Amino acid sequence: ISLSVNPDGGNASSPLLYGFMFEDINHSGDGGIHGQLLQNNGFQGDSPNLTAYAAVGDVSLAVDFDNPLTSAITRSLRIDVPSNTTGQVGFSNEGYWGIPVDGTTYTSYFFMKGNYSGDITIKLVGTTSGVEYGKSTLKVTSGDKFSEFNTSFPTTRAPDGDVLYTLTFDGAQAAGDSLWFDLVMLYPTTYKNRYNGLKTQxxxxxxxxxxxxxxxxxxxxxxxxxxxxxWKWNETVGPLEDRPGRQGDWSYPNTDALGLDEYFYWCEDMGLEPVLGVWAGFSLDSGGGTPITGDALQPYIDDILNELEYILGDSSSQYGAWRVANIGRTEPWPLTMVEIGNEDNLGGGCASYPERFQRFHDAIKEEYPQLRIIASTSNSTCLPDPLPEGIWTDYHNYNTPENFYDEFNFFDNVDRSFPYFVGEYSRWEIDWPNMQGSVSEAIWMLGMERNSDVVKMAAYAPTLNLVNSTQWTPDLIAFNQDPTDGVFLTTSYYVQQLFSTNRGDTIKEVTSDSAFGPVFWCASSKGSTYYVKLANYGQDTQSLDVTVPGTTTATLTYVANDDPSAYNSDEQHPVSPVTKSLAGNGTFAFTLPAWAVAVLAAQ
Ligand code: AHR
Structure with a gap:
């Protein structure tokens, strides 16, 4: 196959093209990227119980509904201490199927009440080994109201995630009494050392x-x-003891400690443009009273305007002042994009979405004309006609490899007046991304990239998966609580990485002696560097000559495997990127392996 890149001309490509979609699914947030490591610390959700807790010593534990910490955290942990107790007693928490102890300074916070004056000892200990990886003892005096305590302590790295958090006290001091604990938290040193921040790994x-x-x-x-x-924005901000959490949509309680401000810190710290999804009158359960339309929708529109004021308002505004009070931030968050709802084409949302979309759109634009509004579907039957100016539309594509192959040219002839945000896509219905699926995603991505005048942004979904709690597969990155080897980069991760880290700003014309398939390509340039992205969807290796006039050196980086079902997981890692240097005088000859995704970067 001979390809020749035209160095002249080209179309501007979207600078935002590759990014991330995040929601709390597969414990991607609580137990995942969020830094708080103890599970069930506020007994939130629909069925509070003692998940993750066990008694230490001869005491009994109960979820207490009569001794709330706050009006938001309405249950607490009661420890009944028998009258003849001696020695250290208390409770353990096993975290989210383990606790990663990475050798950094850890901080534990907890609320406590009950008559006690003495030492509290916190330990991180190997569940089976009994080895201690961190310990802190602090003196406390507690009474009949909850008080907050915290302690920071050094740790040594544990060999795996098989670690328990224990909090114990002197049983003799509390004998015959009860003590209450709530919102017990444990954080490692977080990314950029933020309070209530993210897990570095x-x-x-x-x-x-x-x-x-x-x-x-x-x-x-x-x-x-x-x-x-x-998801109620106003219940995810402010002090953690004021956040009630909720029963999430993916079968487990959400603490909402990863809340609205934490998402914006995440964006700021990682240099990501925020795309805020706002609730638009439609829930998942059609028996749950949605879609909401007509006058009944107005309070929800007002609520989103309040949310936007919290994000964008200054301290003279009611909700902007609340942000300043909560996090001390006087400047607004740099929000430019708002998506109205999620998948409103599905589950009975379509017929009412034209009305719902238009009303949210108009209300938001009136207050914040600078915001880019994204519709949650690109299905024109679910959208107002005509569509307001400046709208982008979200198109989701969970698909088979064969369909991704066939849809390479999906965006070639679409109406260019309403650009796309491909807010979710991936090869679907397998446990782990595999080589065939990842190559097919690359074909879909090549189709988007060469049309990136109209495809503005695209995100693989879902992004994260704690292997002990899987509600959706495949996922881009899996992890467990091993602090050293606990993050598993899938074949699709490497495809995202290859395409995103090798981005031009101009899509270049490519001429070829061959038709697309089984090899697909797209070329771009930035300054004097040219990128030729390639996917080989097949069992045969392919010989290529790629001509890029004016270049002399190139590197070829690829992920490949002869076996289309090859996958990386928590147990094996057969696929990793390979990089080769190529010499040539404007023409680079190389072999593309079977089932491969590659980038040739030439200068
Ligand atoms: O990514 C998993 C789910 O797929 C998303 O929550 C939803 O938008 C889509 O149906």
């Missing part, structure tokens, strides 16, 4: 992709099973 994996944007907070998890269960 997972941020590092995301940073490896060099994405451009973050869409949050969903996805289905924005929508709720019913309106009262939706």
């Amino acid at each position: 997972i941020v590092d994996a995301l940073n490896g992709v060099k994405g451009s944007f973050l869409r949050f907070p969903g996805g289905n998890n924005l929508e709720g099973a019913s309106p009262s269960n939706r």
Whole structure:
């Protein structure tokens, strides 16, 4: 196959093209990228129980509904201490299927009440080994109201995630009494050392992709099973003890400690453009009273205007002042893009979306004309006619490899007046991304990249998966709680990384002696560097000559495997990027392996 890149001309490509979609699914947030390591610390969700806790010593534990910490955290942990107790007693928490102890300074916070004056000892200990990886003892005096305590302590790196958090006290001091604990938290040193921040190991994996944007907070998890269960922005800000959490849409309680401000810190710290999804009158359960239309929708529109004031307002505004009070930030968050709803083409949302979209759109644009509004579907039957100016539309594509192959040219002839945000896509219905699926995603991505005048942004989804709690597969990055080897980069991760870290700003014309398939390509340039992205969807190796006039050296980086079903997982890692240097005088000859995704970078 001979390809020749035309150095002249070309179309501008979207600078935002590759980025991330995030919602709390697969414990991607709680137990995942969020730094708080103890599970069930506020007994939130629909069925509070003692998940993750066990008694230490001869005491009994109960979830107490009569001794709330606050009006938001309405349950606490009661420890009944028998009258003849001696020695250290208390409770353990096993975290989210383990606790990663990475050798940094850890901080534990907890609320406590009950008559006690004495030492509290916190330890991080190997569950089976009994080895201690961190310990702190602090003196406390508590009474009949909850008081907050915290302690920071050094740790040594644990060999795996098989670690328990224990909090114990002197049983003799509390004998015959009860003590209450709530919102017990444990953080490692977080990414950029932020209070209530993110877990470095997972941020590092995301940073490896060099994405451009973050869409949050969903996805289905924005929508709720019913309106009262939706993601409510105002319950995810402020002190953690004022955040009630909610029963998330993916079968587990969300603490919402990763809340609205934390998402914006995440964007700021990783250099990502925020794409805020707002609830638009539609929940997942059609029996839950949605879609909401007519006059009944107005309070929800007002609520989103309040949310936007919280994000964008200054301290003279009611909600801007609340942001300043909560996090001390006087400047607004740099929000430019708002998506109205999620997948409103599905589940009975379509017929009412023209009305709902238009009303949210008009209300937001009136207050914030600078914001880019994104519709949650590109299905024109679910959208107002005519569509307001300046709209981008979200198109989701979970698909088979064969269909991704066939849809390479999907964007070639679409109406260019309403650009696309491909807010979610991936090869679907397998456990782990595999080589065939990842090559097919690359074909779809090549189709988007060469049309990136009209495809503005695209995100693989879902992004993260704690292997012990999987609600959706495949996912881009999997992880467990091993602090050293606990992040598993999939074949699709490497494809995202290859495409995102090798971005031009101009899409170049390519002429060829061959038709597309099984090899697909797209070329771009930035300054004097040319990128030729390639996918080989087939069992045969392919010989290529790529001519880029004026260049003399190139590197070829690829991921490949002869076996289309090859996959990286928590147990094996057969696929990693390979890089080769190529010499040539404007023409580079090389072999593309079977089932491969490659980037030739020539200068
Ligand atoms: O990515 C998983 C789910 O797929 C998202 O929550 C939803 O938007 C889509 O249906």
